[in-house]
Amino acid sequence: MASNYPILPEKLLLISLKMYFTPERTLTYLRELLKPSNEIVHPANRNKLLLALIPDFLTIWPCAQILKEYEATLTTDTAQSTPPFLLGAQDCFWEPQGAYTGEVSPASIRALGCTIVELGHAERRSIFNESDDQTARKAAATCAQHMVPLVCVGEVTAPGPVVSQAVGQAVTECAVLVRAVLAAIPDDAPVIFAYEPVWAIGQPKPAGVDHVAAVVQGIRAVIGARPGTARVLYGGSAGPGLWGKGGLGHAVDGMFLGRFAHEIDGVREVVREVEETLAVA
């Protein structure tokens, strides 16, 4: 049923709000992202560059309503099977329903309008002890609902002075979860890996471009050829100034933004930088 999966464009810019915003701020933020006068989302570019918001669970439903209203204002293009703006969830359980108090069903997440489920984030691994096996099971459950798993991978320790060793160590650490997830999901299912070095999350600056480019190349080699689309993004203090000349644009399929997307101006700057390298509107 590969045709039921969303089509992933060349470039993706994803924003996770983690647990930073109040519900009111999340809804105001999404409205601002979509406002045509803010020039952030260009629906015509969706087959080249897609944006997605990953709010907390509580605001998925009202965000989906806002997106529905927004899509109704656009001229319909039946040839496009991908919406102009995607919605994601920050986690899910590996079963679709049952006696699992406090967990969130991937089937419900899908029913509310999400197409992406973020899994295995460093914070879930370090604070909630989430394992590779659990993340892989959640990825399979996500694909079973025809959504795209967004799997976070990244080495824990900051690189030492020997560059080649640091890259090899990072790829080795990332490969464990990459392989576990690929073994758990159908070959034709689209998947996104966010390379997020743990030591670069929540910092003033992202990881160095050369390090990211080399590790992402290693991750792509681990993924290898598969029928389903696989995109590899960078996350970890990513923001304006990281994509353009001499930046990550040549090395990754997009970015996973956290704090540096909290202000609309920051998102606009990042979108502009990506658009310049794509030569789109």
Ligand SMILES: O=C(CO)COP(=O)(O)O
């Ligand atoms: O963890 C991240 C995205 O999932 C990155 O967060 P920051 O950009 O705030 O470091």
